[in-house]
Amino acid sequence: MAATTPSTPTVQRSPHLGLAIVTAHVSGIQVPIACPTWFCSEKHETNRFRDVVDIDHTGRPVNLYAPCFDGSADDLFAYGQLGQDIYSSDPKxxxxxxxxxxxxxxxxxxxxxxxxxxxxRLTTFGSEVRGLTHFARSMTAEPVAGHFPWCQPGACVSGDPDEQGDYVDHVGFESSVSAPQHVQTAEGTLLSARLCSDASDGGGATVSISGSDSNGTVLTGDELDPVIDDLAAFLDQLRAMRLHLKAAEA
Ligand SMILES: [Zn+2]
Ligand SMILES: [Zn+2]
Structure with a gap:
């Protein structure tokens, strides 16, 4: 059976949808005006306006606070809200x-x-900023000669110069997705990634990604970029799937 590509329906909504007649205080008198009451939280009846075109229709804000140490306690960085300017000359x-x-x-x-x-883009930005903080935190306090700054103290494995050869496999921090309690996997994880450097792979820094069978795939920096993009999209889709499950449960 041929696969069909689901199309995203384009919703053409009327700008008049959800408009209700409310009272506003304009030039000293109460006049009826149209207001998108489904989101507008403005107090048109008590706020004073000189003209109906000055009346703003905006919803309750969602706020983004920035607790930076060179500002005051918790600065308001930005806020977003729905708006509609019913008398504007701009159709948008x-x-x-x-x-x-x-x-x-x-x-x-x-x-x-x-x-x-x-x-x-904000979601990506937040993820990248968090990556910077994890990067800074994962640097060991005192770099040890012959090791990477991210090596976990005591975790790196040295070969015996007389037997396997003189090498060091470096071991950095790990991040993993735990398997649910009743699911048996090799390491108790569904997916894990570790910063490492294996002498057999040339000794450069790499990331080893393992599935639930714990078989690892070693990726270099360039190879990791598209995997990060795919995983970000994968997480979005997982959230969408979760919403479908919730809707089915309701
Ligand atoms: Zn309004
Ligand atoms: Zn090391």
């Missing part, structure tokens, strides 16, 4: 869109598709 502004405002007050406007793209 008349549609529900996402506004992201920097801590300094500068706002950027995103269509829903652009906001999806941007938030995907």
């Amino acid at each position: 502004m008349r549609e529900p869109h996402v506004r992201i405002t920097e801590g300094g007050g500068q706002a950027g406007f995103y269509t829903l598709d652009q906001a999806d793209t941007f938030s995907g």
Whole structure:
């Protein structure tokens, strides 16, 4: 049977969808205005406006705080919210869109598709920043001569110069996905990765990735990049699959 590619439906929503008539305080009088009440959290009735075109329709913000040590306790880095400018001359502004405002007050406007793209980049950014912190933490405090800075103290294996030859297999830190309790695997893991350097692979730094049978595949830096991209997409799909399971349970 021929495989079919599922298509993503394009939802054409009307900018008038979800608009309700509410009261606003404009130039000293109460006037009826259209408001996207399905997300708008503005107090039009009590806030004072000079003109209906000045009325903003924005939803509750989601906040991103930055606890950096050279700022005050927990600086507001940016916040995002839904917005809709019903009387704008720009059709994109008349549609529900996402506004992201920097801590300094500068706002950027995103269509829903652009906001999806941007938030995907934020996820990658967060993952890469976390990679930097893990990188810094995994450096041993005192580098030992003949070893990599990431070698785990006492974990590296030296060969006997008289028998196997004069070599050192270097062992760095490991990260793994544990197998569920009832699942038997060789090392109790479904997937694991270790920073290492094996004399038989030329002595350079590599990453060894092992599946549940604990058979390892050694990857160099260039080989690791596409694997990282695939794993990031794999994790997104796992989350989507989990939502399907939840929906089926409901
Ligand atoms: Zn409103
Ligand atoms: Zn070592």
